[in-house]
Amino acid sequence: MSDGPDFSRRMMLAAPAVLAFASTAACAQDGGDTRMKGSKTLIAYVTRSGNTRVIAETLQRALNADLFDIRPARAYPADYEQHVAQATRERDSGLEPPLAGRVENIASYDEIFLGFPIWGETTPATVRSFLTVHDLTGKTLRPFITHGGYGAGNSMSVVENHARGARIQEPFVMEADQERRTLNQINSWLGRIRG
Secondary structure (H helix, E strand, O other), X not given: OOOHHHHHHHHHHHHHHHHHHHHHHHHOEOOEEEEOOOOOXXXXXXXXXXXXXXXXXXXXXXXXXXXXXXXXXXXXXXXXXXXXXXXHHHXXXXXXXXEOOOOOOHHHOOEEEEEEEOEOOEOOHHHHHHHHHOOOOOOEEEEEEEEOOOOOOOHHHHHHHHOOOXXXXXXXXXXXXXXXXXXHHHHXXXXXXXX
């Protein structure tokens, strides 16, 4: 039996996904996921579990805005515990990791919505990096923050220190702790069955 027809079938089934990925990659700027519409509003965000992405994409649709996924040049570990440990090291050392990309035309935006989860009671290191490499002087900055039940921590003072000259607005803050809650429930269940 030949592998030829099966290979062709797989290729045909994968083609739409490959084309979708290619078109998304074509819109990316230097490694960051940016969907450009020529808007004067940018939605820039960091996400781990997807909660902040949902808010960012909702804002993008509602405001007909451009969208930028803030990602580090070297991806965070997929494992939750390893991710938390790395974020803690970055917080404690003040590290601002290199980013996968940047918004090359940041000057064309008047308003920037900046979304991020709270990691270790503060902003993720990638947000500090984003604010350091982009001059937001004179721009309206609207933070939207998700957290796992501990509030916004010192995140706004970090934003204020890194976005000097921006007109920083009151943040939208929302508890979104499903990932932590799930992990706690699983650990509790494992504790009962391993008793």
